[in-house]
Amino acid sequence: MENEQNKPFIYDFTIDQIQDWIKEQGEPAFRAGQIFDWLYVKRVGSFEDMTNLPKPLRDKLNDSFRFVTLTEITKMSSKDGTVKFLFGLHDNHAIETVIMRHNYGNSVCVTTQVGCRIGCTFCASTLGGLKRDLTAGEIVAQVVQSQKLLDPEDERVSSIVIMGSGEPFENYDATMNFLRIMIDPKGLNIGQRHITVSTSGIVPSMLKFAEENTQINLAISIHAPNDALRSKLMPVNRRFPFEDVINACKYYIEKTGRRITFEYALIGGVNDRPEHAEELASVLQGMLCHVNLIPVNYVPERDYVRTPRDDIFEFQRILQKNNVNATIRREQGHDIAAACGQLRAKHMETTTG
Numbered sequence: 498m499e500n501e502q503n504k505p506f507i508y509d510f511t512i513d514q515i516q517d518w519i520k521e522q523g524e525p526a527f528r529a530g531q532i533f534d535w536l537y538v539k540r541v542g543s544f545e546d547m548t549n550l551p552k553p554l555r556d557k558l559n560d561s562f563r564f565v566t567l568t569e570i571t572k573m574s575s576k577d578g579t580v581k582f583l584f585g586l587h588d589n590h591a592i593e594t595v596i597m598r599h600n601y602g603n604s605v606c607v608t609t610q611v612g613c614r615i616g617c618t619f620c621a622s623t624l625g626g627l628k629r630d631l632t633a634g635e636i637v638a639q640v641v642q643s644q645k646l647l648d649p650e651d652e653r654v655s656s657i658v659i660m661g662s663g664e665p666f667e668n669y670d671a672t673m674n675f676l677r678i679m680i681d682p683k684g685l686n687i688g689q690r691h692i693t694v695s696t697s698g699i700v701p702s703m704l705k706f707a708e709e710n711t712q713i714n715l716a717i718s719i720h721a722p723n724d725a726l727r728s729k730l731m732p733v734n735r736r737f738p739f740e741d742v743i744n745a746c747k748y749y750i751e752k753t754g755r756r757i758t759f760e761y762a763l764i765g766g767v768n769d770r771p772e773h774a775e776e777l778a779s780v781l782q783g784m785l786c787h788v789n790l791i792p793v794n795y796v797p798e799r800d801y802v803r804t805p806r807d808d809i810f811e812f813q814r815i816l817q818k819n820n821v822n823a824t825i826r827r828e829q830g831h832d833i834a835a836a837c838g839q840l841r842a843k844h845m846e847t848t849t850g
């Protein structure tokens with residue numbers, strides 16, 4: 498059994514990597530495409546089911562790789578169609594994945610790490626620190642499992658947001674492999690422009706991402722209009738200061754010609770005053786960007802209150818008056834208390850006593 502645990506997950510591999518392995522086995526290259534088809538189009542759960550592969554190849558696959566097993570610990574469905582999963586991993590860690598229904602399609606929010614070490618003060622995911630990185634395959638499996646849930650309705654996953662627990666740019670290689678697998682035309686074939694990766698502002702990875710030559714969207718969790726306040730809300734700002742993050746965004750825009758999204762969680766009385774909106778507008782003015790205002794979810798462990806509705810609209814109005822494009826994020830799954838990290842935090846409480 499120990500041997501089994503040491504095998505890599507088949508979902509960890511891009512089609513090129515599978516092709517390299519196939520060649521090493523002396524098999525024809527087209528087998529890689531067939532394997533990808535079984536994994537992501539037919540979505541089988543064992544090598545034995547890949548019936549157009551010769552039996553010796555199926556056996557070799559079985560000896561070399563394993564499937565990710567995501568055990569459904571909890572599945573909560575909201576009135577608005579949002580489904581929130583708490584999945585158990587092979588080593589007993591738990592992760593969250595969310596399916597959101599929009600009128601333009603189904604979006605899946607994936608997790609990239611077990612826990613998170615970034616320490617944003619409004620987030621439940623970081624309360625127990627970082628346990629470990631997920632492999633690319635463990636991120637892929639979240640989408641495959643979501644797609645399987647949609648299969649009986651003949652619906653498909655049409656967009657992906659990397660905004661669940663964890664900092665994807667601190668698990669960069671796995672995140673990039675995950676993205677390559679998602680956009681592969683032979684696999685799930687998700688449009689690049691329908692994928693968004695969100696970072697707390699890990700500057701070296703942002704600069705690297707600018708060079709990747711993709712159409713994938715980049716979102717930055719900014720949450721404050723200046724260095725001092727951002728450091729209070731997001732300790733990561735002491736590692737990568739506000740100004741460096743903004744400069745990295747400008748570099749990304751210049752390099753890719755793509756618009757950046759700034760995520761701004763409004764916290765009552767902390768970062769939601771009109772002067773904060775004015776200051777944010779002065780920083781972002783003239784940038785090819787868009788601000789997504791998010792009324793912060795109540796996290797019982799923290800002391801934050803929600804911004805009153807009128808103040809949210811006022812914040813948006815000030816940004817727009819200064820020609821900074823801003824929208825207010827529509828909340829989903831509110832009736833299942835499904836803020837990021839809360840389900841897992843609850844689960845940890847019950848399993849660790």
Ligand code: SF4
Pocket residue numbers: 613614615616617620621622623661662663664697
């Ligand atoms: S908001 Fe994201 S980066 Fe910040 S602590 Fe939570 S999971 Fe980590």
